[in-house]
């Protein structure tokens with residue numbers, strides 16, 4: 001799952017290093033009593049430092065063996081400097097070989113970039129488990145269900161599946177529709193006559209959609225504003241590299257304060273939903289749908305705080321990834337007017353003049369072209385390019401190499417989703433590949449489709465994602481015109497937890513007249 005949201009960091013504490021230093025120094029022979037001149041002290045210190053630095057290199061070489069990676073590491077920090085500003089170019093270099101090795105602060109990292117390796121890692125829950133950024137536990141709280149693994153995780157997750165049934169999704173769609181229309185109006189009313197970056201506005205759309213879908217009207221407008229503005233502190237604290245201690249004023253400290261605010265409002269919402277549902281209210285948000293299942297004894301009881309932490313995990317897991325996909329969807333549709341025209345044609349046909357009713361699952365099923373655009377956006381610019389796992393035991397990844405225990409093992413998805421053997425012309429944005437008769441119709445690519453991961457921790461919200469994206473794309477295509485200002489940075493990718501166009505996606509919206 002998430003890192004910054006998803007891409008965890010070889011970031012902070014050099015714990016292995018400290019451990020190794022400790023072990024080495026405790027094994028040094030006791031020195032005979034000598035007269036300690038300044039020279040002897042200096043020579044001894046130098047000898048110890050040189051021994052430790054050599055030991056560090058020996059450890060690196062023994063872990064890496066024949067894997068591609070630097071022959072020697074920069075002492076202590078390793079490739080820390082490169083990890084400070086992650087770039088797509090650097091990532092692509094690390095995906096050029098099936099396995100690659102890196103060290104940052106003596107944390108040994110193996111990057112796996114083929115489909116087979118990625119699947120093997122994601123499906124080996126006895127050997128490896130997801131490891132989030134170090135700050136994630138502080139921010140989401142250690143008792144959050146996302147930190148569970150194995151059987152207890154499976155059990156907990158089963159209880160949450162009821163939140164994504166078609167019946168529940170249909171309720172969410174109605175909520176989503178209201179939010180989209182509000183945001184569309186505000187974009188059209190933007191007085192700036194020139195295009196401006198919309199990435200943060202798309203983040204807001206996603207945050208408000210999530211809060212209303214999850215909590216309905218149990219969250220007041222000002223509370224939703226407060227969570228939305230504070231949530232950015234959480235995203236910022238999940239950067240690849242972070243100061244390891246949550247001292248006041250640090251990003252992690254700010255993020256923990258933001259979490260406190262969010263959990264308070266989400267817990268209150270859970271309590272209010274329980275009360276209202278007990279009085280016979282009809283479910284109109286995720287909390288209600290959940291409480292309905294609890295009252296029907298189809299799932300167990302959950303405390304308000306437990307429910308709040310689940311909602312927090314959903315926001316945490318989804319906010320950055322969905323914002324990335326929505327941003328690219330608007331950019332790609334503006335840059336490909338022929339594709340946008342086909343989406344509009346389909347929306348007009350399916351809605352048949354009914355522009356007031358909210359989007360429904362039945363309508364979405366009749367929109368193969370819009371759904372194909374959604375899938376292609378997710379493939380072409382997968383928001384989550386890797387998910388870091390931690391090996392719990394030695395992990396024999398192939399016949400020649402066993403990944404040592406305690407390694408950060410990172411399955412990467414870009415190559416799988418840009419594999420020319422499975423997706424011909426992978427660098428082209430081609431929704432047609434998903435249509436009946438298209439090369440990827442009928443799930444021929446199911447092995448490579450790693451947008452949502454695989455195995456026990458596969459994204460629980462994926463059906464919601466397809467629905468949300470197709471509903472936003474479809475409604476926007478019908479009700480809005482938008483112009484994209486292409487800059488030299490539009491095609492460059494920036495990594496802020498997930499992927500974004502480097503210029504923030506500069507757009508200008510206007511109302512599109514539709515016949516009734």
Ligand code: HEM
Nearest residue numbers: 001314317318321322384452453454457458459460461465
């Ligand atoms: C474009 C949007 C999204 C993408 C690309 C995405 C992708 C992913 C990926 C790659 C994982 C890790 C899977 C693994 O380790 O094998 C994951 C996990 C997860 N996602 Fe998503 N996700 C998205 C949206 C959402 C949404 C909307 C929700 C909730 C409503 C959500 C909830 C979760 C949760 C709770 C997990 C952890 C599941 C577990 O550990 O059992 N995600 N997601």
